[in-house]
Amino acid sequence: MNYSLNSTVTLNNGVKMPQLGLGVWKVNNAGASQSVQWAIKHGYRAIDTAKQYGNEAGVGDGLTKALAENSLNREDIFLTTKIFNGDQGYQSTLDNFENQLKQLQTNYVDMLLIHWPVDGSYIDTWKALEKIYRDGKARAIGVSNFNVSKLEDIMSISSIKPVVDQMEFNPVCQDEDIKEFCDKNNIHLEAWSPLGGGRVLKDERLQKLADKYNKSVAQIILRWDLQRGVITIPKSVHEERIVQNADIFDFELSDDDVAEINGYDNDDRSLWYGGFFWHGNPTGYKDGVEEWDDTKDFVK
Template sequence: MNFKLDSTVTLNNGVKMPQLGLGVWKVNNTGASQSVQWALKHGYKAIDTAKQYGNEAGVGEGLQKGLADNGLKREDIFLTTKIFNGDQGYQSVLDNFEGQLKRLQTDYVDLLLIHWPVNGTYLETWRALETIYKEGKARAIGVSNFNIARLSDILKICSIKPAVNQMEFHPLCQEEDIKNFCDDNNIYLEAWSPLGGGAVLGDSRLKTIADKYNKSVAQVILRWDLQRDIITIPKSVHEARITQNADIYDFELNDDDIEEINGLDVEKRSLWYGDFSWSGNPEGYVDSVEVWDDTDNFNK
């Protein structure tokens, strides 16, 4: 099945970004390559990765194969990656970003994000992103996991405003204050883990709504994202799920159902980071690139 995923948003610098894409967190290089190829085969135009995921090389391979197999050009695809925490700081970002481009087999990315606001360095890191942007190696720049205070820090010193803030966002964790702040400042909110790591898929209230539209709970959540003007990047390593996640353009949630889903928010974040505490290496988290057992099969 092939879908025309032509829903886009216009970022604050005029760049158009697909509203639905594929995420590849916790996927090894082999899996990332295959998932990217399936995604491009079925009409996806946006791929999201990060150095910390340890699979940029797999994404790069999948992108090259997917482009060739589907008669696409690099400019047909919107590619996002992120600055690794251990690389933050002005010169370090510039030095290490070249390696990211090499692994991704491209000379530019469409969106470059600061992965986390590492204390003491994220302002210098933002300055490096502005340099990369001005050099044409990123078509847009933004942040990830930034709360209002840290976003405000960026806005005070920036010459180029962040275009995107990528946050955990799903029916149980809607970050309303951050979304409102982003809306007020013309910054798009992008949802990582839009299905709540699977935790929300068994919610009976969502199941009732899904049954009404003859859709899955995942499809209802992703459609809700689109109707709330959220960019969303569900992850899957299964071709059937990748296609199912894209099959959300033939129905529209009514206002009552949108409001019911809005009402499910309990500010339940799924990860360790709590109230955005980050000092470079918080308890229980290792500041390192995830290494998978297939890494040696790919160029580093």
């Protein structure tokens, strides 16, 4: 298949979504604004953020500026955000989502995800997402970090099927059981941390493939994602890297090389919901919205 930065996948509700976009996890508001502007200038049309990242205001600022600078309309960009764990539940989700739209300087998002499956809340949260979808404030709804059993929970009560499951997905963490379930049920897998938080970039096996194709390790990984049919959202705060991450359309990995990378999986994940405080682990991560010193400069 011939890919380009304009390549899309068709979600199970008929909405088309770019297969390659920009992620902004662990970026402050100023960095998010600048990265979004660079990405859109260089042809990206998908942006992914979350309330937890603490930079929705920066993304909204960057999006508004980039649309004006590049003579684009809001409809030209596919914008994703996520429901924060502390906001989950039916009414709380509805109430807090309105402020997320305000931060993002938009009256709708293209995709809204449940960020993590918070115990005792994610079913009611999904029902709220269905209302948001029916009200036209999200063009598509999905989940993030849901394993197979929790996907089955959602699907057992839902009238609307999730369009994506956004998972940690990279050569050493492939979640094949989840991908297989998603493939069978017409749910797209979307990769967060596609470059393995940087640790995979040092893999000597991938470096050999990079040398073979005269590409960077990052470009090999992102091309592999495309050929696996996975939506991917690499993060960068450097303009040249944003450009390089999209320079993956002039080559194709052989079937043997795709299969070789498939074999690197060893479940080396950086984060999983079992360790979170809200999942019943009192020594786990205490989930909160990232706080940045520059937030006040962007919150209107």
